[in-house]
Amino acid sequence: MDSILAADSIVEFLSGKLSDLDTVLDNESLAFAIAAFVHAFLLINLFAIIPMVFIWAERKVSGRIQDRLGPTRVGGRFGWLQGLADGIKLVQKEDLVPKDADSMLFRMAPYIACIASFGAFMVLPFNSSWVAVASDVGIFLLFGILSIEVVGIVLAGYSSGSKWSLYGGMRESAQMVSYEIPLAICGLIPLVAVGSLNLTEVGQVQTGTVLNWLIFNSPFTFIGFFVYFTVATAGCKRAPFDLAEAESELVGGFHTEYSGIRWSFFFMAEYASMFLVCAVAALLFLGGWNTGLGIEETAGFLALREMGQNFLVEGFVLGNYIANLFGLIVLCLKASLLVCVQIWLRWTLPRLRIDQVMMTCLKYLTPMSCALFLGATIWPLAMAVTTGKTTLLSAPMGERMAPKRDAANGETSSTNSTKDSTEPNVVVNTDPVGDALASTLNEPQLKTSEGGNR
Amino acid sequence: MTSEQFLFWLFAVLTCGGAFAVVITQNVVRMAFWLIVSLGSVAGLFFLLNADFLGAAQLLIYVGGTVVLLIFGVMLTASGPYLQIKTSPAEGFLAGGIAFLFLVLIVSTVYAVDWDHKSQLMATHENGQATGIGPQPGYNPEQQGNTTRPIAFALLGMRPDKDLASNQPADLMDTGDVDDLSQAVYMGDEMELSTGYLLVFEIISVHLLVVLVGAAYLARAKRRVDASEVA
Numbered sequence: 001m002d003s004i005l006a007a008d009s010i011v012e013f014l015s016g017k018l019s020d021l022d023t024v025l026d027n028e029s030l031a032f033a034i035a036a037f038v039h040a041f042l043l044i045n046l047f048a049i050i051p052m053v054f055i056w057a058e059r060k061v062s063g064r065i066q067d068r069l070g071p072t073r074v075g076g077r078f079g080w081l082q083g084l085a086d087g088i089k090l091v092q093k094e095d096l097v098p099k100d101a102d103s104m105l106f107r108m109a110p111y112i113a114c115i116a117s118f119g120a121f122m123v124l125p126f127n128s129s130w131v132a133v134a135s136d137v138g139i140f141l142l143f144g145i146l147s148i149e150v151v152g153i154v155l156a157g158y159s160s161g162s163k164w165s166l167y168g169g170m171r172e173s174a175q176m177v178s179y180e181i182p183l184a185i186c187g188l189i190p191l192v193a194v195g196s197l198n199l200t201e202v203g204q205v206q207t208g209t210v211l212n213w214l215i216f217n218s219p220f221t222f223i224g225f226f227v228y229f230t231v232a233t234a235g236c237k238r239a240p241f242d243l244a245e246a247e248s249e250l251v252g253g254f255h256t257e258y259s260g261i262r263w264s265f266f267f268m269a270e271y272a273s274m275f276l277v278c279a280v281a282a283l284l285f286l287g288g289w290n291t292g293l294g295i296e297e298t299a300g301f302l303a304l305r306e307m308g309q310n311f312l313v314e315g316f317v318l319g320n321y322i323a324n325l326f327g328l329i330v331l332c333l334k335a336s337l338l339v340c341v342q343i344w345l346r347w348t349l350p351r352l353r354i355d356q357v358m359m360t361c362l363k364y365l366t367p368m369s370c371a372l373f374l375g376a377t378i379w380p381l382a383m384a385v386t387t388g389k390t391t392l393l394s395a396p397m398g399e400r401m402a403p404k405r406d407a408a409n410g411e412t413s414s415t416n417s418t419k420d421s422t423e424p425n426v427v428v429n430t431d432p433v434g435d436a437l438a439s440t441l442n443e444p445q446l447k448t449s450e451g452g453n454r
Numbered sequence: 455m456t457s458e459q460f461l462f463w464l465f466a467v468l469t470c471g472g473a474f475a476v477v478i479t480q481n482v483v484r485m486a487f488w489l490i491v492s493l494g495s496v497a498g499l500f501f502l503l504n505a506d507f508l509g510a511a512q513l514l515i516y517v518g519g520t521v522v523l524l525i526f527g528v529m530l531t532a533s534g535p536y537l538q539i540k541t542s543p544a545e546g547f548l549a550g551g552i553a554f555l556f557l558v559l560i561v562s563t564v565y566a567v568d569w570d571h572k573s574q575l576m577a578t579h580e581n582g583q584a585t586g587i588g589p590q591p592g593y594n595p596e597q598q599g600n601t602t603r604p605i606a607f608a609l610l611g612m613r614p615d616k617d618l619a620s621n622q623p624a625d626l627m628d629t630g631d632v633d634d635l636s637q638a639v640y641m642g643d644e645m646e647l648s649t650g651y652l653l654v655f656e657i658i659s660v661h662l663l664v665v666l667v668g669a670a671y672l673a674r675a676k677r678r679v680d681a682s683e684v685a
Contacts, residue, residue, distance in 0.1 A: 112490075141513070145513060148490075150518070180519075
């Protein structure tokens, strides 16, 4: 079966185990359903835990910035269960719908915002092999799904039947539609250097030392990171760009009329998409799941990936699992650090005016990102002409890419179906196109068509 | 029913149901919501067809872009008499007639396709082992939905999918089905490359953008602010 959710490995693993159930249901469909359920279950738990942690962090950090203590009691010394307490309180509250509201849209809007932000996690790789959907259009799809979140916000603002909410919704839609443009262009800047939209490949070319991180690939990616981070902060409607909920003028903005669990859905979506854009920033610019110390390439680390073969379950490699878990922790740490910067910015910077927000985007950030994008495309060519190699500090991208692809091919052909198939694991695309092209391009007739920057 | 069939029916029902709801709903903003359901399900169908790029573009452009702009416009205008759209019977009759003609067009198009031949071609292309021809060498782009590179190459004016498929021994070419996929022409040792035309469309779309910016510039409210007034 072709992978709709790219769940091949689990599906293949389960197909072998479920032969007894053949009579009950189509074996492959059942395996596929279980695989999809496992991926969704893991992601939705991550999605639920992230806001809880960050809401606690937000309260704690804001408290310290304002010379307060923040939460101190719930769950012991640091009040670390405050998020859970908030959640329980919100679930208990009455679910109100105002009389003037468009009831169906009012109830639907939080789910749209939440689903969009959750759906984008599907294509986010957490390390070299843990990703729910290993799509070749990864980052494009991610931005596509994330762009639906604004629909939920706008519908919430419109359907509340309140002027505050309507203003909030209109500001939000204007802001989001404008900021999507520089966000996508900034995302393209490092992708130009890699030559792939697949986030797993983007992470893999950054293996090695810090110099291999794409932020140090060229001056354009270096500036591009800061532009991306600014735009991403605005895209999550975080202060100083949180005009949609500006409480000093619009009471609560688009969520003025919401209460209880529906209100908290908006916040789950907001904090989850904060984490998401920060994880994308870490993947695109800051080395993804690589530590930057170069330990991923050392013999010890590679040996760890081979240790503990067939641990407990046939085909499960314990060492590889630990190595993958380590990658996940590294990525989450980087993303969390960036989220902390966003929190820090929120509590130290004053809010902009709405016209200033729009001007910042249209007159400064969009032209800047366009210029950086142009520069990033020309940079490797200019470097190749002047110095003979396409990058300044790190190894050329082609040298990092080629062995990776060969290794991935070899691994998938031999151990695809068995190796750590109990994990939510999708082996990196084997990329037959690239190989075919590589072999074709070696033929003399076609050689000129390859640019110098790969 | 396999999971693919289930998902197909799910998305198909959502697409048609959403489109139908757009027609019968009278509230403009709810129409926009049902349009999102319909367009989003079309994206789901694209993913089922392994057209990942197309599905992502559908989400980004139609659901995330166009519909948001639509709602934005509706929010600014939808008040009082414009919130509800009521159609007169004559309009309904006219629209129904046009819709019926369009349905006839679509159905006749569907029946004009030789589906048996196409499904044979697909089977050959996807797993050639069964038919003995073997998979196309190194190039099965639609198998995993990895269509990004082919599209990018077509944008640059190259069609490796056609050219590589023709790069085969002659006995494979003679089996009949393969030559549909390969149109490159051999001339001695040199191979003539197929060309893609997508780049032209891209340039046209950039021109459209320029036209839009120009239109926005011309259409904006011209208010000259005196320097003295400001001060």
